[in-house]
Amino acid sequence: MPHPNDSHVFFTHWKKNYPVADYGKGIYIYDTDGKRYMDAIGGMFVVTIGHGVPxxxxxxxxxxxxxxxxxxxxxxxxxxxxxxxxxxxxxxxxxxxxxxxxxxxxxxxxxxxxxxxxxxxxxxxxxxxxxxxxxxxxxxxxxxxxxxxxxxxxxxxxxxxxxxxxxxxxxxxxxxxxxxxxxxxxxxxxxxxxxxxxxxxxxxxxxxxxxxxxxxxxxxxxxxxxxxxxxxxxxxxxxxxxxxxxxxxxxxxxxxxxxxxxxxxxxxxxxxxxxxxxxxxxxxxxxxxxxxxxxxxxxxxxxxxxxxxxxxxxxxxxxxxxxxxxxxxxHHLVERSATMGRYLKKALQQLAEREPLIGDVRGEGLFLGVELVENRDTHEPYPLKKQVSTQVVQRAFEKGVVLSNRFGTGTQADGDHISICPPLIITEAECDELVTVLGDSIKEVREAL
Ligand SMILES: Cc1ncc(COP(=O)(O)O)c(C=O)c1O
CATH class of the missing domain: 3.40.640.10 (Type I PLP-dependent aspartate aminotransferase-like (Major domain))
Known part of the structure; x- marks a missing residue:
């Protein structure tokens, strides 16, 4: 795992280690240490047909x-x-x-x-x-x-x-x-x-x-x-x-x-x-x-x-x-995006029913988002400095699921949200795995807040 101090790459974060992505197959990326990551963000909202298609x-x-x-x-x-x-x-x-x-x-x-x-x-x-x-x-x-x-x-x-x-x-x-x-x-x-x-x-x-x-x-x-x-x-x-x-x-x-x-x-x-x-x-x-x-x-x-x-x-x-x-x-992946999107959104909505940090589940097809809030009734966001969504994404990454978070949907610069954008080939079982890891990660962060 290279650290930016030991590399000639102009990394845009210099206080963390970067695993080296080695190869991809289906919805997964494998690093050079053999660790498997579910690519639940399609690289960066990019990969639709999956990795490693011959x-x-x-x-x-x-x-x-x-x-x-x-x-x-x-x-x-x-x-x-x-x-x-x-x-x-x-x-x-x-x-x-x-x-x-x-x-x-x-x-x-x-x-x-x-x-x-x-x-x-x-x-x-x-x-x-x-x-x-x-x-x-x-x-x-x-x-x-x-x-x-x-x-x-x-x-x-x-x-x-x-x-x-x-x-x-x-x-x-x-x-x-x-x-x-x-x-x-x-x-x-x-x-x-x-x-x-x-x-x-x-x-x-x-x-x-x-x-x-x-x-x-x-x-x-x-x-x-x-x-x-x-x-x-x-x-x-x-x-x-x-x-x-x-x-x-x-x-x-x-x-x-x-x-x-x-x-x-x-x-x-x-x-x-x-x-x-x-x-x-x-x-x-x-x-x-x-x-x-x-x-x-x-x-x-x-x-x-x-x-x-x-x-x-x-x-x-x-x-x-x-x-x-x-x-x-x-491979009819456009149609599959609609079907699997409905499945994944429903699973996220069910997660939201039992997870108080989730204020909103939204999106269309296989581009979905969850917003994390301090108060579900008023939609009050967490202050930006708490970096709540960053902590969730980091925990999910450690558990082998890659997601993406951003801020700014609240009143000013705050307003935490997490995007979910997997390859369109994702299966129901993989959606379930994704939601389990996301739920566990949010719960851990909530308990530590
Ligand atoms: C909606 C939208 N438009 C344009 C861009 C810019 O694309 P690129 O980073 O490939 O230049 C992005 C990148 O994130 C995007 O999300």
């Missing part, structure tokens, strides 16, 4: 032997073409074009540029601001981080001098309603906050609104109330603003449908993909543009658009992702 290794080996790379301004390549076809065939009606990039952050950064170019092409040259959601995270690059609204985990901390003046709307969190109201009496105040922000900043300056179908790791799977995305869509149409849907965690099966936004009746203009696209077998993201955006460019004043990314459409990355997505379809 078909993907074969596809990568074959492509590596055939063509590693070719200048994308001069050539297309077969894996990129086939993957674009595959993703479009899975996407909501109207999505037409795919630009591949190396990561989720780059996907959102490029989405910002596509939106800006679209408005310029239409003569709307003042539109540049992208509105994000408080509590959400869209990536680490300056544009994506400026859109992000995560307060608690130091993701934005100290970076203020670099931020673009991008506004944010209230998060659609019913458990901690920013208006202290309840649905449906609230009349979707969180969605209508978008109109307020647009009017405040001047509609002619706004290029796009970015949201995730459900708020990811930084929210512990916050599911917006019914009608949220539909209302957002209407408001964007009213003001001529593009709707970017970040499906980097939620896309390609994670929520029990091909795309998470299909749980609502709202068609985005742009969809971004990342983590689940390569399921960990390649580092790949994508920007999907709907037909009306593509047509605006093709019928416009230019013959090209400048989108910069050396590795866009990388043949080996695309070959891996193509094999992943074919595997997902052939």
């Amino acid at each position: 078909e993907i290794a074969d596809a990568v080996a074959a492509q590596t032997g055939k063509l590693c790379f070719a200048n994308r301004n001069m050539f297309s390549n077969e894996p990129q073409e086939q993957l674009a076809d595959k993703i479009v065939s899975m996407a909501p009606e109207g999505m037409d074009r795919v630009f591949f990039v190396p990561s989720g952050s780059t996907a959102n950064e490029i989405a910002l540029q596509v939106a800006r170019n679209y408005h310029i092409e239409r003569g709307d040259t003042n539109r540049y601001k992208v509105i994000g959601q408080w509590h959400n995270y869209y990536g680490a690059t300056v544009g994506a981080l400026s859109m992000s609204g995560n307060l608690a985990t130091r993701r934005r901390m100290h970076m203020d001098p670099y931020f673009l003046d991008f506004p944010h709307v209230q998060a659609p969190s019913c458990y901690h309603c920013p208006y202290q109201q309840t649905y449906p009496g609230c009349k979707l105040a969180c969605a209508h906050d978008l109109s307020r922000i647009i009017e405040q900043h001047g509609p002619s300056s706004i290029s796009a609104f970015i949201a995730t179908p459900i708020i990811g790791g930084t929210g512990g799977a916050i599911v917006p109330p019914p009608g949220y995305h539909e209302t957002i869509r209407e408001i964007c149409d009213t003001y001529g603003i593009l709707y970017i849907c970040d499906e980097i965690i939620t896309g390609l099966g994670r929520l029990g449908k091909n795309f998470g936004i299909e749980h609502w009746d709202a068609m985005p203009d742009i969809i971004t993909l990342g983590k689940t696209l390569g399921s960990g077998y390649s580092s790949l993201g994508a920007v999907m543009a709907s037909k009306h955006i593509w047509d605006t460019f093709v019928n416009g004043s230019q013959s090209n658009i400048v989108l910069l990314s050396t590795y866009s459409g990388h043949p080996i990355s695309c070959a891996a992702a193509l094999a992943v997505q074919n595997y997902l379809t052939e």
Whole structure:
């Protein structure tokens, strides 16, 4: 187990030891000491088809032997073409074009540029601001981080001098309603906050609104109330603003449908993909543009658009992702995500009935979250400094289950939640094992508080 002091790796924590992950099989990762860990967070919301799938290794080996790379301004390549076809065939009606990039952050950064170019092409040259959601995270690059609204985990901390003046709307969190109201009496105040922000900043300056179908790791799977995305869509149409849907965690099966936004009746203009696209077998993201955006460019004043990314459409990355997505379809893993998600959520709800620390169980498909609170009646969170969820995740890790915790769903930076996001191949018995370890870990922490 290396300690950061004895390594040349730039670890982002320097007071703990890191086991060395050696190999993976199914939903498990094994370290070099032979210890087995259930990967209940899919690496980092990434792995959907499971670890160690031989078909993907074969596809990568074959492509590596055939063509590693070719200048994308001069050539297309077969894996990129086939993957674009595959993703479009899975996407909501109207999505037409795919630009591949190396990561989720780059996907959102490029989405910002596509939106800006679209408005310029239409003569709307003042539109540049992208509105994000408080509590959400869209990536680490300056544009994506400026859109992000995560307060608690130091993701934005100290970076203020670099931020673009991008506004944010209230998060659609019913458990901690920013208006202290309840649905449906609230009349979707969180969605209508978008109109307020647009009017405040001047509609002619706004290029796009970015949201995730459900708020990811930084929210512990916050599911917006019914009608949220539909209302957002209407408001964007009213003001001529593009709707970017970040499906980097939620896309390609994670929520029990091909795309998470299909749980609502709202068609985005742009969809971004990342983590689940390569399921960990390649580092790949994508920007999907709907037909009306593509047509605006093709019928416009230019013959090209400048989108910069050396590795866009990388043949080996695309070959891996193509094999992943074919595997997902052939093994009916999207449907399985819905079925097993229901099973796991029910087991978590049963745990919540006997575990007083759990205030909320939420999520969709196999992306679930539990919120830990000091007071279940008032939803009062524990103070951030107690690091309650960190302690739970650490204990679960010692017991061989990998989870992820974050803060910030409460009133300020506090509000502990734990995300559960296993590979979609998880079985009922493995779900039971997961819930047992989580329950034991929470109990131990509660007793020590
Ligand atoms: C919703 C969401 N969007 C974008 C990103 C950025 O993706 P990446 O870390 O691959 O750049 C993340 C990463 O956690 C994410 O959760």
